[in-house]
Amino acid sequence: MKKRSHKVSFIGMMMALAFVLSYIEAMIPFSAGIPGVKAGLSNIPVMVTLYLMGPAYAVILSLVKVLLVSVTFGSMSSFMYSMAGALLSIVTMLFLKKADIFTTRGVSIAGGIMHNLGQLIVAMCIVENAKVLYYFPILMVSGIAAGLAIGLIADLIIRRIGVLLRKNE
Amino acid sequence: MMKDKKLKNELYFIAGALIVAAIAFIIINRYKMISTENASVVIEVDGRTVATYPLCEDRIVEIESYNGGRNIVSIKDGKVNVTEASCPDKICVNHKAIKYNGESIICLPNRMTVTIVAGSSETDGKTY
Numbered sequence: 073m074k075k076r077s078h079k080v081s082f083i084g085m086m087m088a089l090a091f092v093l094s095y096i097e098a099m100i101p102f103s104a105g106i107p108g109v110k111a112g113l114s115n116i117p118v119m120v121t122l123y124l125m126g127p128a129y130a131v132i133l134s135l136v137k138v139l140l141v142s143v144t145f146g147s148m149s150s151f152m153y154s155m156a157g158a159l160l161s162i163v164t165m166l167f168l169k170k171a172d173i174f175t176t177r178g179v180s181i182a183g184g185i186m187h188n189l190g191q192l193i194v195a196m197c198i199v200e201n202a203k204v205l206y207y208f209p210i211l212m213v214s215g216i217a218a219g220l221a222i223g224l225i226a227d228l229i230i231r232r233i234g235v236l237l238r239k240n241e
Numbered sequence: 242m243m244k245d246k247k248l249k250n251e252l253y254f255i256a257g258a259l260i261v262a263a264i265a266f267i268i269i270n271r272y273k274m275i276s277t278e279n280a281s282v283v284i285e286v287d288g289r290t291v292a293t294y295p296l297c298e299d300r301i302v303e304i305e306s307y308n309g310g311r312n313i314v315s316i317k318d319g320k321v322n323v324t325e326a327s328c329p330d331k332i333c334v335n336h337k338a339i340k341y342n343g344e345s346i347i348c349l350p351n352r353m354t355v356t357i358v359a360g361s362s363e364t365d366g367k368t369y
Contacts, residue, residue, distance in 0.1 A: 173247060173250045203343075209269065213262050
C-alpha cells in the first residue's frame with residue numbers, strides 16, 4: 073500500500089461502506105426506548121482503516137462519516153452527539169492501539185464505551201443537568217457489547233484484507 | 242506485547258467497566274425506591290424549571306420548549322408520559338411512562354426534561 077492512488081481508493085471504499093452501514097442501521101429500529109443504544113456497524117470500516125491505513129486516515133474517515141450521516145439522516149443536535157462520541161472514541165482507540173496493551177477487540181470495546189460516554193457528556197451539557205446519567209449503566213453495557221461485536225468482525229476483516237494488501241505491495 | 246498479556250488486560254478492563262456500570266445501577270435503583278407519595282413532576286426547558294405539578298393529580302399539559310418546540314406531557318395514575326412532541330426523533334414520545342423517583346424523560350432536540358422528584362409536592366405544606 074505505498075501508492076497514493078491505492079490509499080485514496082481504499083479510504084474512498086471505506087467511506088462508502090461506512091455511509092451505507094450507517095444507513096442500514098438507521099433503518100433498523102434497534103433502540104428500545106433507550107436513546108443511544110446502537111450496534112455501530114459503521115465503526116467496522118473505521119477500525120479496519122485504523123489498523124490498515126494508520127491513525128490519520130482513521131480520524132478523517134471518522135469525522136467525515138459523522139458529517140455525511142448527520143447531513144443526510146440526522147439533525148443539528150444529532151450531529152453534536154455523534155461528533156462528540158466519534159471524537160472521543162477515535163482518540164481513545166488511537167492511544168490504545170499505540171500503547172499496544174489491547175488486541176483489536178479490546179481497542180474496539182474501549183472505543184464503544186467512549187462513544188457512548190461522549191454522547192452522554194454532550195447530552196448533559198445541552199439539557200444542563202445530570203439527569204441523563206440515568207442512562208449511564210445501560211450505555212456502558214451496550215458500549216461493551218457493541219464494541220465486542222464490532223471488534224470481532226473488524227479483526228476478521230483486518231486479517232483477511234491485510235494479507236491481500238501485503239501481497240500487492 | 243504478548244497476546245496472553247493483552248487478553249488479561251482486556252479482561253480487567255471489561256470487568257472494571259462492568260463493575261462501574263453495576264455500581265451506578267445500584268445507586269440509581271436505591272434512589273428510585275424512595276417513595277413517590279408526595280412526589281412532584283418537574284418540567285425543565287433548557288435548564289430552567291418551567292412547571293411543577295403533583296404526581297398524584299391527573300392532567301395533560303402543553304409545554305412550550307426550546308426554539309419554538311412543543312411537548313405534551315400527560316400525568317395519569319402516578320405515571321408520566323410524553324404523548325406528543327414537535328421534535329424529529331420522537332425518542333421522548335416512545336419512551337416508556339415513568340413512575341419512580343428520579344426517573345426522567347428527556348427530549349434533547351427541544352431541550353426539555355420531565356423528572357419525578359420525591360417529597361417536594363405542594364401537599365408538603367399541609368400538616369397531618
